[in-house]
Amino acid sequence: MLKKTLDISSSPHIVKGRSTDEIMKNVVWALLPVVFFSIYSFGLNALLVILTATFASIITEHFLCKISKKETTVRDYSAVITGLLLGLSLPPSFPLWMTFVGGVIGIALGKYIFGGLGYNVFNPALVARAVLQAAFPVAITTWHPAFISNRFSTVSESVFTWPFMEPQYDAVSGATPLSAFKFDGITTSITELAFGQISGSTGETCAIIIALGGIYLIARNMMSWRIPVAVLLSAFLLSGVLYLLNSELYPSPVFMLLSGGLMLGAVFMATDMVSSPITPLGLWIYGCIIGILTIVIRIWGGLSEGVMYSILLANAISPHIDSLIKNRVYGTKRKIKAT
């Protein structure tokens, strides 16, 4: 005997198995090797900074959902990504209380007030980092050397600074390849850059591991390949032209690609789907803006690094990039607005 009642639903009745939380989860998987390398090169300092940033993001998201009486959105993994990216973009000896403040700001001001996942204008992790950079300019540019011998047994004093106190730094502090070049004219070798034998933010030092994470996500079709390609290509071309003009004054394009946060930014931060354009051409324009701005800030700006501001600026104009693009619909001659 056949059942009396049937369920009904609107077609299509099959869907691709991939869902938003799965994409987010895969971004987390792709970030984990970066996290492991970071802990390997900076030891307990990096571990604490990354854990604190992630914890702060998750707690903030959960808390905000609770007070606005909504179901918690922690399970979609987007807060985890924000936390990890924030942790990976901070110096290894960054005070934990500042890190925590960053995590709270990233989720609350970078994401939640815009309406949560899907509505944020800026990459939340970069909003947090920009606030931290403005508030704590010394702490965020004080770099800790990589691969010091006691990194798995001791934690820098500065990490446990009491809230609102000035952090005390160990006598030795490293310079990043970019600041070494900009302020002292010292270049770092390409192999050291590629394999992360350098100082820098916890997660930005090993270009190869970051690139592999990106290739994994692109291969699984969970990230736009156009953004990292556009960012890296435009940065490479601009710095290449400058290098050809004057190789004494300007660093080599390969150095530009592998140093600083460009790789991490191009692969994991500029590619935030929500804050980047949606049209293919828009993605190219967006990526090129980031690449060119980064090089401009690095070479002519007062800062040694420019990835963060480039991405934030490109985030801000990404809806407008899309609105400039026109699409031709099948079977029509008329071009309509793409968004």
Added chain:
Amino acid sequence: MAFFNFHKNTFKHGIHPPESKGETNGMSIKQFPFPPVIILPMAQHIGAPSQIIVREGQEVHRGQLLAKAEGYVSVPLHAPVSGTIRKIANVPTISGKMSPGIFLETFPFSTQEVLEGKPIDLDTATPEDILQGIQGAGIVGLGGAAFPTHVKLKIPDGKKCETLIINGIECEPYLTTDHRVMLEQEHDIFTGIKYLLKATGTQKVIIGIEANKQDAANHLKKHIPKGMPVSVQVLPVKYPQGAEKMLVTSILGKEIPSGKLPIEVGVVVVNVATTAEIGRLLPHGQGIQERVITIAGPGVKKKGNYTIPIGTPLRFVLEQVGVDEEISEVYMGGPMMGVAVSNLNISIVKGTSGILVFTKKDVNRIPKIYPCIKCGACLDACPILLNPSKLGILAKFEAYNEMASDFNLMDCFECGSCTYVCPSHIPLVQYFRLAKRIIRKREANKKEEVDA
């Protein structure tokens, strides 16, 4: 990756859902038993419902005319079985609306011979005769749209049909009826093509088949009658290539202008099963009584391809093939564009190409709809090159007019590719169907106001 795609031999975008055809594509077509009662809704094609010309209690012969065409965009209906008209009353249809219908009780011991009609002789018939013959046989598009075929074949004045495309794409997952028809009914297909060539005055025929039916393509190639201007073109597998617009673009590289029919670019597209039906029925002057249907899906026991009389109640079909205890959803058509059945008392109509049964665990009931994360997957899927993401956002704000005027909503043919790929599980097509409906209603209201 549109950047590296030079659109050779295919249309832009589209998707690759799992084909799921393996279970039935090797099973030859079997005759389905006659049900004790046939239930025939009159509204089973696009256009005006047929007009009943029989009365209750009348005994009818299989193939006898039961209802005549009501106007030009309409077709007649023939008795799928010999039997007695038990009742003339409203019957349920898949849309949920009731339609006038006939309850026909099958003679239990009849041989079910089909009544011969007035044959349409290929050599002497004029194109007009053939079109009338096709309408007279009650033939509609068997691919699923059920649009009266004679209307499509009527070439408007000033237009010329240069290419006749026979659609053997069958891009919907699970369905294998066209595949089996091409393997088993090549004679009918080529006879049908002869009629179609004469009716449209065309000199060139291309049979489009997707690469997952290479055996069917080879089979047809081998049997092309001498001197017939037919070529078989094998296309890469991609959904929704079976849609007329996409198929014309894949084969000829031309785009059909928005809101127009393929004849605008000198093409007529006819489904392969429809072609076979024309080739089978016209030489005998008979009407359509049955069609080939794929019965598949995880919830079915005896899967396969069956010739089933039109009007067979769905309940009878499912009882015969046996279904899982945990049956949850039944679809008529394929899983991408097919309609979920709300009750088993509806019956097989001419446009039914498949019956799919899914159990609770097979139905991908989406637990949660996430906000749009602007991933752009829907833009990369839409074969019409619309922006489903933006349309979806506008639909949420009920900005229906803007959807149509600024973002070409009315060009959407509801293939479902955007919903299929959406990682946030936003029911985009459902929004678009609703929006299109509301816009049509508004336009109709406006017209009424102007007329008044």
